[in-house]
Amino acid sequence: MSRTPELSPLHLIPALRSHVWFASCSPEFQEALVDRSRVVHLRSGDRLFAKNENDEALCCVLSGALKLGSFNPDDESHLLSLYVEPYQWFGEIALIDQLPRSQDAVADGASSVLVASRSMLEPWLNKHPQHWRDVARLACLKLRVLVVMMEDNATLALEQKLARRLLMTSTNFAMNYPMSFKRHLRLPQEYLARMMGVSRQTINRALKVLAEQGVIAVRYADIELLDIPALVQRAGPVNSAFIDSLKAMGQSADRSMRQGQQDASRG
Numbered sequence: 001m002s003r004t005p006e007l008s009p010l011h012l013i014p015a016l017r018s019h020v021w022f023a024s025c026s027p028e029f030q031e032a033l034v035d036r037s038r039v040v041h042l043r044s045g046d047r048l049f050a051k052n053e054n055d056e057a058l059c060c061v062l063s064g065a066l067k068l069g070s071f072n073p074d075d076e077s078h079l080l081s082l083y084v085e086p087y088q089w090f091g092e093i094a095l096i097d098q099l100p101r102s103q104d105a106v107a108d109g110a111s112s113v114l115v116a117s118r119s120m121l122e123p124w125l126n127k128h129p130q131h132w133r134d135v136a137r138l139a140c141l142k143l144r145v146l147v148v149m150m151e152d153n154a155t156l157a158l159e160q161k162l163a164r165r166l167l168m169t170s171t172n173f174a175m176n177y178p179m180s181f182k183r184h185l186r187l188p189q190e191y192l193a194r195m196m197g198v199s200r201q202t203i204n205r206a207l208k209v210l211a212e213q214g215v216i217a218v219r220y221a222d223i224e225l226l227d228i229p230a231l232v233q234r235a236g237p238v239n240s241a242f243i244d245s246l247k248a249m250g251q252s253a254d255r256s257m258r259q260g261q262q263d264a265s266r267g
Helices: 010-016 020-024 027-035 092-097 118-127 129-155 158-170 189-196 200-212 228-235 240-266
Strands: 003-007 038-042 047-049 057-063 066-071 078-084 104-107 111-117 216-219 222-225
Touching (some): 010 027, 020 240, 027 111, 027 118, 027 129, 027 240, 057 092, 078 189, 092 118, 092 129, 111 118, 118 129, 129 158, 158 200, 158 228, 189 200, 200 216
Antiparallel strands (some): 003 038, 047 104, 057 111, 066 078, 066 104, 216 222
């Protein structure tokens, strides 16, 4: 496998602020994190890290996409848990607990990833221990997403679960900042089926129903959201505690952005 690293330029910061967690961190931490990172370029099929590997790094997709899950190189079978796209963060658990990776991360097409290794980031965090809380906030936010998804899988019909998953994908799991919807989802139906734990035929039928209703359009490796309000209606109300946590983090992001603007004006 060939992985080409390069120094990470600080001009990535404005784009990274499109994720609510990063935007909610202080400008000081944002700069420290990016300054201690590198950009890794991956070819399709390259592993960023492997299950059970000691790779303690916080990562963010910059371009392309990565599949997270368990992959068998012998028969190319896999269990897909998450499909991460720009600018989604992952890897914070291994950074915190320093234990081996629990899953594989494989590039789905040519991709680039921002990688902040523990050896580079931890000394700064230990000198500024208040920012360990920022790393913990990312883990907590993603845990809240996981709880919502587990509740959905246990209680909702497939059609409602599908509507919610499409909206989650469209909004970067509700972590876009400011909140926005991506209308074109680069998400093969096979991947969607694997993440939802159903067959591809089952997902195809459910997508076809939404397409016939004019809510979406389905093409190869692309799902277009034609009627987002209708999709929101089909998704139904979301866990209020999760919504409150997103609002709180959005407010933190607003404060951080104002602080950055004030610092820039004084400079």
